[in-house]
Amino acid sequence: MARRAAIDVGTNTVLLLVAEERERGWVAVVERAEITRLGRGVDRTGRLDPQAIRDTVAVLARYAGEARALGAGDPVCVATSAARDAANGAEFFEAARREAGLAPEVVSGDEEARLVWASAWRDFGAAGGLCVLDVGGGSTEVCVGDGPAPRARRSLQLGAVRLTERVAPPDPPGPAALALFRQRAAEALAPAAALLAGHPRPARMVGVAGTVTTLAAVSRELARYDAERVHGSELTLAEVDALQLRLAGLTTAARARLPGMEPKRADVIVAGSAVVAEAMRALGFDRLTVSDRGVRWGLLYDRFGRDG
Structure with a gap:
């Protein structure tokens, strides 16, 4: 049974899903959520805080390691509001590649909405x-x-x-x-x-x-x-x-x-x-x-x- 992993890097929270493909569809093996507040201060300064970058990347490294250990391979990873708004987003992306071996994709607000819809429609x-x-x-x-x-x-x-x-x-x-x-x-x-x-x-x-x-x-x-x-x-x-x-x-x-x-x-x-x-x-x-x-x-x- 195939396993896959997805990570959502939000303004406030970083979320991990490791799921397994079964006859009835995808079933969660592990779900994690940790608040790192990557976006603290971005509305005021237009920049990601260096400590927030370090905290978020540390969580990403841990999540990626857990996903790989569970046989899900490299997680697909997206970053939303804070990363797309910040002038120094490149610093976060470089740290994520270096420390976690991940290449987060910045998704637009419209794309974020579409992904949320895909989840909600399937359930409700x-x-x-x-x-x-x-x-x-x-x-x-x-x-x-x-x-x-x-x-x-x-x-x-x-x-x-x-x-x-x-x-x-x-x-x-x-x-x-x-x-x-x-x-x-x-x-x-x-x-x-x-x-x-x-x-x-x-x-x-x-x-x-x-x-x-x-x-x-x-x-x-x-x-x-x-x-x-x-x-x-x-x-x-x-x-x-x-x-x-x-x-x-x-x-x-x-x-x-x-x-x-x-x-x-x-x-x-x-x-x-x-x-x-x-x-x-x-x-x-x-x-x-x-x-x-x-x-x-x-x-x-x-x-x-x-x-x-």
Whole structure:
């Protein structure tokens, strides 16, 4: 049985998937996620931080070694918002080649959206169509459609890390910073509503990536993250709004201790929750289905066959 590996280098998180081809399709052998925040400060400086490059490359080297040891060969690796926005991205790519033996490919926002769609449609596609929301650290992708390829997609320069750095909230953020998060998110997401113009609203919204999965885990008070309980679960807009208020009233340290919270995401989760809520409002959804999969799974299907 063939094994393949895919790595997604995001603004906030580096994710690894090693999967095995079986009769029923691709089955995960190993999944890893580690927050290195490659994109910290990029919105302000336009450059990748040297320590963030070192931290990210160290994770890539470890992931690549694990994938090769598991018989998956060299992983296919893509880099998204931070790497494509930074003026010194070449420094990261050179270090990745030197230290990890990898050549990450920079994907555009549109391509990132297409890969996320491939994953979401495989798991949740059905009559009535989908709206897929991918809230990353540096960008947010929205796709709509009713088939294996999205009908329309939009990549927006807004994510949990970028919005947090722009607002620079106090700790705890409190009502004033939360209102500003919501305002900035609503303004940035307004163009996404045009994706629905002239078409019926899709039957289901699917939310992808760490902000959404963390909100689901915190809502369920998971003492230990459980992908099987998170993937396919639902979050209502009312739940997301209530979580925003609760999280905004806590310090970063207190948020980090909550059951279900990934500690390294605690400082950006309030901004991330605002992006999720305002996207739901802009697109007219009162609930979303949570996906624990994303670019890495779409990359696997795209490069190695959708049907496994």
